[in-house]
Amino acid sequence: MNKRFSLSLVALLLSLAAAVSVAAQTATLNTQPATAATAAAESNAAALKLARMALQAQGGNKFRALKNTVLVGTVDLYSPNSTQPFPAKFALVVAGERRRLEIQSSAFNLRQVDDGQQNYSSIASMRSPSGKLGLNMLMKFEQPGYVVSSLPGKEKEPAFRITDAEGNSTDFYLDAASGNVVRYVVPQRGGSFSIENKEFKQVEGVLISLNFVQKVDTPQGAFFADFKVKDVKFNQEVGPEMFVIPAQ
Numbered sequence: 068m069n070k071r072f073s074l075s076l077v078a079l080l081l082s083l084a085a086a087v088s089v090a091a092q093t094a095t096l097n098t099q100p101a102t103a104a105t106a107a108a109e110s111n112a113a114a115l116k117l118a119r120m121a122l123q124a125q126g127g128n129k130f131r132a133l134k135n136t137v138l139v140g141t142v143d144l145y146s147p148n149s150t151q152p153f154p155a156k157f158a159l160v161v162a163g164e165r166r167r168l169e170i171q172s173s174a175f176n177l178r179q180v181d182d183g184q185q186n187y188s189s190i191a192s193m194r195s196p197s198g199k200l201g202l203n204m205l206m207k208f209e210q211p212g213y214v215v216s217s218l219p220g221k222e223k224e225p226a227f228r229i230t231d232a233e234g235n236s237t238d239f240y241l242d243a244a245s246g247n248v249v250r251y252v253v254p255q256r257g258g259s260f261s262i263e264n265k266e267f268k269q270v271e272g273v274l275i276s277l278n279f280v281q282k283v284d285t286p287q288g289a290f291f292a293d294f295k296v297k298d299v300k301f302n303q304e305v306g307p308e309m310f311v312i313p314a315q
Contacts, residue, residue: 074190111217113217114217117246119204120217125274126274129272130273131206134286136300138275139159141154142293166195168254174277183199200235201262204229212231214227215227222243223242224242224249225240238251239251249263252305263282264276264278270301278293
């Protein structure tokens with residue numbers, strides 16, 4: 068009798084141990100997806116916080132409300148592997164997703180136009196990415212169809228990515244203290260287009276970069292353009308003809 072009781076007790080303990088083991092495994096399996104989902108949610112929340120910080124630093128609603136921005140100044144152009152600048156003058160008009168850039172020098176003139184749907188460059192190898200990208204995405208990241216995600220970054224230069232419904236993206240790198248966008252990068256045609264902001268100024272409550280360097284990676288190497296802004300104007304009378312794509 069005692070022997071049968073002992074055997075029954077052993078069987079019961081083994082059954083309980085097996086049940087506990089299965090429960091533990093199930094709990095572990097259920098916890099792992101939850102942990103991953105929680106980490107993803109926290110990462111997205113951190114990225115959204117950075118995007119809102121950048122928007123606020125840019126001027127918040129004043130930045131979003133701009134009808135257009137006109138920048139005029141000088142630019143030093145550098146071809147790949149060259150340290151000798153080629154001086155020129157520039158004028159840039161940005162109105163939402165539309166933009167027009169004119170560069171005039173003693174050797175050549177460059178015109179780039181984006182009407183919001185397609186873009187044009189008088190020099191095919193010097194085409195800029197769509198006006199939908201860059202800082203324009205910072206204006207719209209809270210609208211439906213936009214996704215904000217975290218990127219690896221440095222402690223003093225946190226980063227995030229904004230992607231639209233079509234899969235176009237811009238990577239933003241911030242000054243951790245001020246929230247200013249010190250750099251943004253747009254992938255294009257197997258390379259990248261980037262802007263590095265080197266000097267800022269508040270103009271009518273909107274943050275403007277008075278000195279920015281544009282870099283375009285090409286199969287021939289990297290082209291650089293060092294822009295220095297001399298004059299800034301907002302909300303000018305700009306007609307639709309400003310953004311008409313020239314006949315080709």
